[in-house]
Amino acid sequence: MGKEWVSPHAPILDLLSPPRSCLEMLLWLLLLLLPPLFLLVLLFLLLLLPPLAMLGQRSQEAGLSWLASLQHCVAWRVLSWAATWQQQRLEHNTLHVGQSQQQALMWCLQRAQSPLCPPTGSTDMSIFRNHLPLTKVSQAPEEENGEQLLPPTSNQYHGEASLQATLLGLVALNKAYPEVLAPGGTARVTPTSPWPSPLPWPGHILDQVSPPGTKDPGALLLEALRSPGLKALEAGTAVELLDVFLALEADGEELAEAIAAGTSGVPLPGRAAELREALEQGPRGLALRLWPKLQVVVTLDAGGQAEAVAALGALWCQGLAFFSPAYAASGGVVGLNLWPEQPQGLYVLPPGPPFIELLPVEEGAQEEAPSTLLLAEAQRDKEYELVLTDHIRLARCRLGDVVQVVGAYNQCPIVRFVYRLGQALSVRGEVTGENVFSEALGQAVGQWPGAKLLDHICVESSILDSSEGSAPHYEVFVELRGLRNLSEENRDKLDHCLQEASPRYKSLRFRGSVGPARVHLVGKGAFRALRTTLAACPSSSFPPEMPRVLRHRHLAQFLQRRVVS
Incomplete structure (x- = not known):
């Protein structure tokens, strides 16, 4: 990974500090x-x-x-x-990251109760990758009883x-x-x-x-x-x-x-x-x-x-x-935060378990992704999707969480989390990512006098059948402070900001293939009620990841009934 920048080590433990009484x-x-x-x-x-x-x-x-x-x-x-x-232990494992990852993989394979294990529990990476192809969480293989493998839902890792x-x-x-x-x-x-x-x-x-x-x-x-x-x-x-x-x-x-x-x-x-x-x-x-x-x-x-x-x-x-002491995703803790003084969360990716791989994320890449990398192979300023393997469900799951490498802690990458691939919008193949949309929405809200954004969620028009003969578009639900009504001028600002943020979206809007985004203001507590509904679902994950794109009609209609402007 190189030695472009090595962060300060974790805080020195003040075990012999002077007594205060x-x-x-x-x-x-x-x-x-x-x-x-x-x-x-x-x-x-x-x-x-x-x-x-x-x-x-x-x-x-x-x-x-x-x-x-x-x-x-x-x-x-x-x-x-x-x-x-x-x-x-962290110092030793991050200094010998290759050996540590081999041990983490062996630990997962030895404890896995699955017929998917590689022959003789081999930790050879080529055998491991060939035997267990990449899957997405929603595409995880099924057990013999026909139930889909879901991420762990325990509230304690x-x-x-x-x-x-x-x-x-x-x-x-x-x-x-x-x-x-x-x-x-x-x-x-x-x-x-x-x-x-x-x-x-x-x-x-x-x-x-x-x-x-x-x-x-x-x-x-x-x-x-x-x-x-x-x-x-x-x-x-x-x-x-x-x-x-x-x-x-x-x-x-x-x-x-x-x-x-x-x-x-x-x-x-x-x-x-x-x-x-x-x-x-x-x-x-x-x-x-x-x-x-x-x-x-x-x-x-x-x-x-x-x-x-x-x-x-x-x-x-x-x-x-x-x-935040850690970054947690479905399946376990994937990042350690050793720097409380940093305004933006920076996390060390530990060598596991769980066993972590990095999948390069490249703009315009096809669905068939390139080969994964180990932690020591990460390059600074590059973006990667996290791939997790644990002993609970033996599958190389693409989590959808994308990280950017900003430095190194010994031989392990220090990253910041940037967006989730599963929260992208696409009504005409344009793929507007979570980070792109959030940035555009933030710019638009900044132009609404007195408004502070509390929450938002997007829905593709096909989910709500709201196109009504017009071009497909985004339905955006927002909860604000400081603004009780949205004028048409304010609503239009979001679409303008989206066009500035995404050339692909702008091109489709110019041709009329995609209609303007429609913005709806919901009442107080609408998102709090939605989160209560989401938490009650049997398959809800922990920690409760907040969705930014709804794929289920009944949840979209839940918000639609709470629109006030």
């Missing part, structure tokens, strides 16, 4: 001197502290605060040691990449934003976690605000609102966090009444008044008005999240940093 000084010395066996016994006893702490009343909690501090300090030291071990993303992400976050992971400094406001491999007991200790095991989004948000000293917010994905803030605006008065009445604890009428006052000032900067010490928002990156991040950053979370 007498209690931590004592514990710091004990942790350095205690035999490993005794330390394990101590950790076991500390696991019993949370139930004990919950038995006391508020008057007794002050007496147990030192236990919480002790438990937190031990948890953080153990987590740091585990992260050091994972950092060393397995494997070393998931563990590395969690451990190294926590340490990197703590280095970039000190004290964020202090007791009571972080709250999760969605049932799902942004950490790919949730850590049972350290996770509960380092996240004191969120009630353990709570799955009710309302209860999680209510507990976070009761804590004005938060320094970090966690959510499964940016899209889920967007829905949290939309729900906060819609149900703000009910939440204020619950806080004032002490529904989940001691009544806090003053905090309820602060919530009402913050909501009255509108969405812009709401998070910092509610939590003045807030520094960072942690979400898990996945397909279709960029628009939600932009909306949150422009409105509710204005002035806050965003950090």
Whole structure:
């Protein structure tokens, strides 16, 4: 891959940082001197502290605060040691990426329960590629029972990449934003976690605000609102966090009444008044008005999240940093983020498992794609589609996620995710990609006075039978802030921006083969309701990738019924 640019290595773990209190000084010395066996016994006893702490009343909690501090300090030291071990493994695997990928492939083949395995489990790449041809997720082979192989839908990934993303992400976050992971400094406001491999007991200790095991989004948000000293917010994905803030605006008065009445604890009428006052000032900067010490928002990156991040950053979370510990796709964690300070997510592609191949993406390429490459063969500035093989379904699946190589971490590529091939529009063979359309829409919305884009989805006219004798076209549904009606002039701006962004589209529009894009404004909460419907589907993936093109008529009609302009 060359050595054009080598990024800084992952953050150095500050395991021997100076203690900040007498209690931590004592514990710091004990942790350095205690035999490993005794330390394990101590950790076991500390696991019993949370139930004990919950038995006391508020008057007794002050007496147990030192236990919480002790438990937190031990948890953080153990987590740091585990992260050091994972950092060393990552260094070794990325320095010997060829050998590491061979081992990852062997691991997948040995654990696969499928008749598709290459003869004798061979890891020779030519045999592997010939025996398992490339497939798309929608074209994956069928099992003997006739059911199509679907991507895993579990909300918790397995494997070393998931563990590395969690451990190294926590340490990197703590280095970039000190004290964020202090007791009571972080709250999760969605049932799902942004950490790919949730850590049972350290996770509960380092996240004191969120009630353990709570799955009710309302209860999680209510507990976070009761804590004005938060320094970090966690959510499964940016899209889920967007829905949290939309729900906060819609149900703000009910939440204020619950806080004032002490529904989940001691009544806090003053905090309820602060919530009402913050909501009255509108969405812009709401998070910092509610939590003045807030520094960072942690979400898990996945397909279709960029628009939600932009909306949150422009409105509710204005002035806050965003950090994603990993990029996750159907099948597992495919990228590790070691740089929280970077404004745009940069990810190292680890050598697996799962086993990752790179398929070159070239403009104008035919459906029959060229041969795949291994990680060490990636070239900077080139774009590649990710191909994933795991032990759950032994198939070389083209994920549709396209990455651009921007650098190297040892011998592994550092990438940024740019778009998804499956989210392209094509009514006359023009193929308008997700990135092209999103850029054109962003330019058009920028010309609509006062408008902020929250969400959008496209539908090809044939899905809705909306051509009515006219040329096929795009149906575009948008949810906005700051604009209640769309004039015809504003609607036309999107089509002009699309023509500027895509010469092929412009040519078809000039010839009349494609009609102008039709833009529809939907009411508040339309996309939140759509995501609820999508999440209820049995085949919904995790993380919930936000579609930008709908292929099913009933979903398109779902939005069509919510058009207000």
